[in-house]
Amino acid sequence: MELNDQNNLIRNSFIKMLLKKGKKSIAENLYNNILIELRKKTKQKPLFILIKTIDILAPKLKLINVPVSKRRTRKKKNKYFLMFLNKEKQVKDAVNWLLSFSRKRKTNFLKNILNEILGTFNNKSKSIVKRDDTYIEIQKLRYNIKFNSTVNLLDKEEDFSTFSKKKKNKYLLFKK
Secondary structure (H helix, E strand, O other), X not given: OHHHHHHHHHHHHHHHHHOOOOOHHHHHHHHHHHHHXXXXXXXXXXXXXXXXXXXXXXXXXXXXXXXXOOOOOOOOXXXXXXXXXXXXXXHHHHHHHHHHHHHOOOOOHHHHHHHHHHHHHOOOOHHHHHHHHHHHHHHHOOOOEOOHHHHHHHHOHHHHHHOOHHHHHHHHHOXX
């Protein structure tokens, strides 16, 4: 049941992001073509690959910047808050990153999105770098974050296991 709900959530968010000028049937056909081409390339279940890539890419945390109003002191520091994202927002951000990086490529859009999905599935895509950059930003600003109890969750070594292996050493530099 959970897999079916997650499939519908991913399908709906993909179609909403693919929409241009209200052409929903074209977006649905493109989504179906993506699944067919994934099946041809990998010879695995395309929904499994799509769900796995979005699980890899989905950000769990988001940093919110709250500017401080004018103070009497000259030091003005912004306050940052960590927000845990719900599943819908995680899927929406992951799909948005996939589509934005696939649109930046030069060739056919269907080939671009397939290469981006397969690259993310194998941890070799530019969208993985984008996800890692968001976590690096959280690590850099962790001393200015308001809620220290949520920041301590990032200090554990097991949270770094989801990052790409090439940049793992950079994350460890930000540890206390």
